[in-house]
Amino acid sequence: MAARAxxxxxxxxxxxLGLVGLTLSQANKQRALSALHDRLQNFAIAYITNTEVNRYGNKLLPPSADTLPDPNFLHPGSGLYAVAVGDYGYHWESSSAVGRDFSFLKPLEPGQSLFVGPxxxxxxRLYYYSYGVALDTDEKGKSVRLTMTVAQTEYQFEDQNAVFRHSLVIWLSILGVMLIVLQLLLLRWSLTPLRKVASDMSRVESGDSEQLDSQYPLELTGLTERINAFITSEREQRTRYRHTLADLAHSLKTPLAVIRSQLESTTGDEPARRSSVLDQVRRMNELVAYQLSRAATSGRQTFASAVPIxxxxxxLVQSLEKVYATKNVLCEFDIEDGAVFYGEQGDLLELMGNLLENAFKWAGHRVLLVVKMRPQPGRQRPGLSLSVEDDGPGIAAEKIEKVLQRGVRGDERVQGHGIGLSIVQDIVHAYQGELVVDRSPEFGGARFSVSLAAS
Structure with missing residues (x-):
């Protein structure tokens, strides 16, 4: 990128710079032409001033040598010439113009001027300036016409321009090199944040860093934030795929237990048992579909429908009562009228199912499910508060964090996979909620409280 730039x-x-050089060269040429015009004009006026008419008015007297405006007029072939023609066959040439052919010159009327060249x-090739003038004589109303011409060769003019062009090329080249070096330095400095992003990305790829965590300019903040969001999303997606099979196995555990209980039971009529088994098979099919969809997407949705709780x-409680029939657990409800969950129905079933199953597993005889809506001013959808309590042994404060880890069971002697509470945490996290574990003030056992914010 830097090389291309x-x-x-x-x-x-x-x-x-080429365009600038051409413009400056043309401007200098025009300035030099103007200066040449002024110079030749001044020479012509100086000659005219020193040219006189004799007292009879019939002859022009040339300027003396000591009044010449430039010594080059004295040197033959100097490239600077002066020629005058006038009435009465007057013709005068400077020493430098002797032997030169100026037959192309034409006399001008008094007051006329002409600058031509090359x-x-x-x-x-010549540049020349001619000026026509009428010199007064002693006789009143009589004058003698004179045309004074001063010429200069082109090579003198071009030599001056060549010196300027040569200097201009040298200085523009130096300026160009300096600007290129400065531009490279500025480009290298301005691309430093991008190189920092590339370096941080390499550290993320190698596993030395979790995210792009450096300080970046404001222009790159949006980009790096989106990259970090993509990295986080990709890792969460990969984690969900990795946990899907384990979660699916755990979700199927309760329906399988109900089926096994029904098949092993020797009491009850056959149609009822068949209906119960079919209900559990249907639930297993729903769980498989839900877990597969949850592997791809999970979390709060803007236009989620309200699911009655x-x-x-x-x-869920009826199914669990069949699984834990030998414990004779009584589950009480304190569910607010019209309580709903804004999200996927499968997420609600996983959330309540895992919390209730955990409570049934550890309870002595009593379980309490409390659900309350939490309206908030300025929010379209109210929040939700859901808690499950039991009268079991509870969880020591120092063990709460360990119990919530995936694959960890509160008691290794109790059958289970150890991922139910981890699934609950994943769902709560996806819905930007909070899970709190403490001791039930009423039953003395564990209390799992879930709070989902209003939206």
Whole structure:
């Protein structure tokens, strides 16, 4: 990227400096032409000032040598010439113009001036300035016309421009190199944050860092935040895929236990047992579909429908009472009228099912399910408070964090997979809620409280 930017900038800079050089060269040429015009004009006026008319008014007297405006007019072939033509066949040439052919010059009317060049002549290419004037004589109303021409060869003019162009090329080249070096330094400095992002990404790929955690400029903050969000989402997705089979096995455990209980039972009529088994098979099928979909997506949804809680709670408790029939557990409800869960029905069943099953497993004889809605001003959907309490041995404060870990059971002697509470934590986390484990003030056993914020 830096190399491409440097090459592109180099071409643009070369074109720009070339255009600047051409513009400055043309401007200098115009300035030099203007200066040449003024210079030749001044020479012509100086000659005219020193040219006189004799007292009879019939002859022009040339300027004396000591009044010449430039000594080059004295040196033959110097490239600077002066020629005057006038009435009465007057013709005068400076010493430098002796033997030169100026037959191409034309006399001008008084007051006329002409600056021409470069023109091709036998002496080479010339720039010349001609000025027509009428010199007064002693006789009143009589004047003598004179045309004074001062010429300079082109090579002198071009030599001056060549020196300027040479200096201009050198300085523009130096400036171009300096600008390219400065641009490379600025480019390297400006790309430092991107190189930092690339370096941090390499650290994330190698496992040395969890996320892009450096300080970045404001322009890159949005990019790095989205990269971090993508990294987090990808890791959570991978974790969900890894846990799906374990969660699925755990979810199927209760229906399988009910089926086994019904098949092993020798009491009750056959149609009832068949209906119960079919209900559990149907629930197993729903669990498989739910877990597979949960592996891909999970969490709070903006347009989630309201799922009634009371009916599903009753169905879950009926299934658990069959599994733990020998314990004769009494499950009490304190569910607010109209209590609903805004999310996937499968998430609600997993959440309540795992909490209730855990309570049935550890309870002595009593379990309490409490569900309350928590409206909040300014929010369209109320929050939800759900708690499950039991009269079992409870969980010591120092063991709570360990029990919530995946694959850890509160008592290794008790049958289970140790991932039920972990599933609860995943669901609560996905819905941006909070799970608190403490001791039940009424029963003395464990109390699991879930709080989901209003939205």
């Amino acid at each position: 440097a090459i592109a900038t180099g071409f643009v800079l070369a074109g720009f 023109v091709d002549t036998r002496m080479g 009371a009916g599903h709670a009753e169905d």
